[in-house]
Amino acid sequence: MDDDPVETRHLEFFVAVAEELNFTRAAQRVHVGQSTVSAGVQALEREIGAALFARSTRRVSLTSIGRDLLPLARSALTALAEMRALGIREHQHVQGTLRIGASSHLQALGLPSILGGFQEAFPMVDISLHASPEGCSGLLEQVRRGAIDVAFCGLPPPAPLDLFSHVLRRQRLVALVPAQHALAGRTRISLTQLLEDDFVETAVGLGTRHVVDHWLSRKGLGRRISIEVPDENLVGDFVAAGFGVAVVPEDAAGRDTLLLRVQPAGAVAVVPLREAIVWDLSVIARYRGGSPALDALLGHLSLSRADH
Structure with missing residues (x-):
């Protein structure tokens, strides 16, 4: 057994692989390279003194240890x-302005509740929200330039190596089809079954488009896009109007969301996808610089840039 202390990141990598049972998906989840996750797990196995996974060319499984x-x-x-949160609570006098960039699916991202809890804990911090017409890619550039302090968005793979990023929550994607569509009544369908249809999409860089484009590219598949809408909340209206089908986050397709407030009511149907295609909400910031308000927000989220 190695005498060096166990590193927090090694534990995070281990939990990610144990829950995904796949090194590639685990690496995507923690936004580092697969080789970094593999090296971290191997380091933890040396520290523990035992193998934690049984590996083969086809599958990964946990050992008894x-x-x-x-x-x-x-x-x-x-x-x-919890220890980090205790430290942050000792500094609730933090004040200043926090410039936050976010994509427009605020409800699906759960951002209002996240920021509401932060505002309650740190009432002297003023929050300003910013958007980018280029979506998450534009927000990343704003973080790099220092135009905003932090961004919340669906981070496209691969994760930027020059920025701190951490996945806060994951959502599966679901299909949105016209109510009269032949697949509307199915309990589950494959994304490939929709490829004969036209798609309603957002512009490149917005919404979940990068996730779907990346998944299709890896499979060597393509699709036809009939129209690009400037706002993710308009996708449901254009599906209802017969422009095609769409793929959206499952929370965005909830009954009371803006995306499904289409006319006439019931004009679209939500169908789960058989494939586990996920959209990650990540928080992104610079490794260096920032402000006490940014450190307070990351602490409120139980994150620390020093861990990465």
Whole structure:
């Protein structure tokens, strides 16, 4: 067994692989390269003194020691997050302005509740929201230039190596089809079944388009896009109007969301996808610089740029 202390990131990599049972998906989840995740898990195995995963060319599974370690690793990460939160609460006098960039799916991102909790904890911090016509790619450039302090958006792969990023939540994508569509009544369909249809999409860089484009590219598949809309909340209206089908985050397709407030009511149907195509909400900031208000927000989210 190695005498070096166990690193927090090694535990995070281990939990990600244990939950995904796939090194590639785990790397995408924590926004680092697959080789970094593999090296981190191997380092943890040296520190523990035992193999945590049984690996083959086709599958990854936990060993008995890995299964025993998983709840302990989760508890350790939770405890570290709670300790950071305690430190932040000691500095609730923080004040200033926090410039936040966000994509327009604010409801699906859960951003109002995130920022509401932060505002309650740090009432002396003023929040200003900013958008970018280029979507997440534009927000990343604004973070790099210092035009905004932090961004919340669906980060396209691969993760930028020059910026701090952390996945806050994951959502599966679902299909949105006209109510009279032949697949509207199915309990589950494959994305490939929709490729004969035209698609309603957002502009490149907006919404979940990069996720779908990336998935199709990896499969060597393509699709026809009938129209690009400037606002994700208009996708449902154009599907209802017969312009095609769409793929959206499952939370965005909830009953009370703007995306499904189409006329006439019931003109579109939501159908789950068989493939686990996910959209990650990430928080992105620079590694260096920033402000006490930014550190307070990251602390409120139980994150620290020093960990990365």
